[in-house]
Amino acid sequence: METLQFKTTIKCSGCIEKVTPYLNETVGENNxxxxxxxxxxxxxxxxxxxxxxxxxxxxxxxxxxxxxxI
Structure with a gap:
């Protein structure tokens, strides 16, 4: 199992809400x-x-x- 980690400019829960559809589509929901x-x-x-x-x-x-x- 490979794990990727990234340093991001995401700052708050509102930011997470904004990126959720993009990340769910790219890497999978709950992944x-x-x-x-x-x-x-x-x-x-x-x-x-x-x-x-x-x-x-x-x-x-x-x-x-x-x-x-990273």
Whole structure:
């Protein structure tokens, strides 16, 4: 099982609501989580075998956010 993590510009629960449809479409519903307590606002995708880094970055960009793989 491969896990991907990204540092993001997501800041709050409202931001999460905005990115939810994009991430659900790209990586699957209930297959991602953003740690708002972490200063880097880390997005974790636990089951990422079929997910490309570029797809995640592009999905967040469509929602108006940035992501950088860590």
């Amino acid at each position: 991602w989580e953003v740690d708002l307590q972490n200063p880097q606002k880390v997005l974790t995708i636990p089951n990422a075998e079929q997910v490309q880094t570029g797809e995640v970055v592009e999905a967040l960009a469509k929602a108006g956010y940035k992501a950088e793989k």
